[in-house]
Amino acid sequence: MNPFATSDQRVNIFIDTQNIYHSAKNLYGKKVDFGKLISLLVGERKLVKVFAYVVKSDFTPKEIDFFEALINQGIQLRIKEMQTYPDGTRKANWDIGIAVDAIKFSSLVDVIILVTGDGDFLPLVEYLQNHGKQVEIAGFNQTTSVKLKETADFYYDLNEFSRIILIS
Secondary structure (H helix, E strand, O other): OOOOOOOOOEEEEEEEHHHHHHHHHHHHOOEEOHHHHHHHHHOOOEEEEEEEEEEEOOOOHHHHHHHHHHHHOOOEEEEEEOEEOOOOOEEOOOHHHHHHHHHHOHHHOOEEEEEOOOHHHHHHHHHHHHOOOEEEEEEOHHHOOHHHHHHOOEEEEHHHHHHHHEEO
16 A cells, blocks of 8 residues: 555645546446445544535535545535636636645645646645645546646556445
């Protein structure tokens, strides 16, 4: 598994939910069991906080169930409203929010795990590393930035754990 992980490390996890959800859906036609994913990433280390960044679109029963399932697993949700623009496009981007929280809560831990494939997080990874933090990335190989994988102190290819973390 991760040769850098030690039982005395304190860990925060930041989940780019949209990125991982859509990657799993597009690659496998399945959903991610975030509880199993967190357990796998933390291992014997001490989990301090885990945040999932979600977008509230229509607030359907399915969406509410998903949010509740995350909360029931001890995940702190950060919720953003879907923005609809005059031309009809819809967008909600959590990149800045994830980066701010990762920096804000980094003083509490030794390790930051970003669950994303988004290469936009490269400057965040470098910033955290320059401030003495070990930064790990967890994402699906096909949808994770090559540079992000190379820069991380450790990279988890979630394809290798698909039988454990994916559900129908």
